[in-house]
Amino acid sequence: MPDLSPAEAAKDAAARAAIALVQDGMRLGLGTGSTAVFMVHRLAERVRAEGLRLRCAATSRATCDLAESLGLRIEELDEIGWLDLTIDGADEIDPDLNLIKGGGGAHLREKITAAASDRMVVVADPTKVVEQLGAFHLPVEVIPFGMQTTRTHIQRLLDSLELSRRPMLLRQRDGQLFRTDEGNVILDLSLEAIPECEALAAGLSAIPGVVEHGLFLGMCDLALIGSPDGRVIEMTAAQVAE
Ligand SMILES: O=C[C@H](O)[C@H](O)[C@H](O)COP(=O)(O)O
Structure with a gap:
């Protein structure tokens, strides 16, 4: 090398x-x-x-x-x-x-x-x-169809878990909407800290339109x-x- x-x-x-x-x-x-x-x-x-x-x-x-x-x-x-x-x-x-x-x-x-x-x-x-997950943004891959309602469900989940209210960002790359290998988009959640990873993971997985989140538990x-x-x-x- x-x-x-x-x-x-x-x-x-x-x-x-x-x-x-x-x-x-x-x-x-x-x-x-x-x-x-x-x-x-x-x-x-x-x-x-x-x-x-x-x-x-x-x-x-x-x-x-x-x-x-x-x-x-x-x-x-x-x-x-x-x-x-x-x-x-x-x-x-x-x-x-x-x-x-x-x-x-x-x-x-x-x-x-x-x-x-x-x-x-x-x-x-x-x-x-890290001692606790969450300083890095949490990526959530979502289906483009109905993305705004999926986003609303995610925000409600974050509110119910008393997680950060900082805006989630629709990922861009080189000034363009980022698309995954599966053609989906990514919402990056700024949470700062995730005290209850299992509850967040389960909640995200239950939302229609969420394909997969970046928590590997x-x-x-x-x-x-x-x-x-x-x-x-x-x-x-x-x-x-x-
Ligand atoms: O989507 C990307 C993967 O999960 C990577 O494995 C992760 O982001 C770590 O990447 P790097 O080794 O570049 O920090």
């Missing part, structure tokens, strides 16, 4: 540690985002060097394109059926390994993929580790937190061990 900034070196360290978990014959889910980019590069390196036989599914078009450009063969998740391991990034990680994901708008496919995996491993730099088995100096801390639920 070319010279890496400290932040990139931390992501790469986490990525290398995660790819060390990959074994010949595995069925893998490949996550999305800037940390996942390092993971895909490191995976491709190992496949080239060791001739690993893997079956890989991607969680986004971007990851699929990158992986294929590096010589990895990507299959549809349904062609593979079930995965041994999914490696993905996260926007926030709490001490119980609950996550906020979807900063890149890929959380729907990421959640489907993680849910179809025996194991989900998150790769991240130390800025992602109880899905992550291990988080690998890289440091710029190459060290990696392993986080398992409610316990941190170096």
Whole structure:
């Protein structure tokens, strides 16, 4: 790899540690985002060097394109059926390994993929580790049809849970309405803190028009937190061990 900034070196360290978990014959889910980019590069390196036989599914078009450009063969998740391991990034990680994901708008496919995996491993730099989820905006993917009424339902839910009244933002990218790989749009919720993640997750999931939210509760088995100096801390639920 070319010279890496400290932040990139931390992501790469986490990525290398995660790819060390990959074994010949595995069925893998490949996550999305800037940390996942390092993971895909490191995976491709190992496949080239060791001739690993893997079956890989991607969680986004971007990851699929990158992986294929590096010589990895990507299959549809349904062609593979079930995965041994999914490696993905996260926007926030709490001490119980609950996550906020979807900063890149890929959380729907990421959640489907993680849910179809025996194991989900998150790769991240130390800025992602938090005591409580919610400082990062919570992405909610919604169907464009009836979006304003869906938004009203979400606001009522936030009010009932006494969560922030700061306006939710319809995600834009490069001055255009952001569309997910599924053609939906994203509302980003500014909550500051989410004391009751389960209640919010359940409430959001019950709203017609909400396709998926970025709370990943109880899905992550291990988080690998890289440091710029190459060290990696392993986080398992409610316990941190170096
Ligand atoms: O939608 C994007 C994904 O959930 C990413 O895995 C998440 O946003 C973390 O991305 P990054 O590694 O770029 O911080």
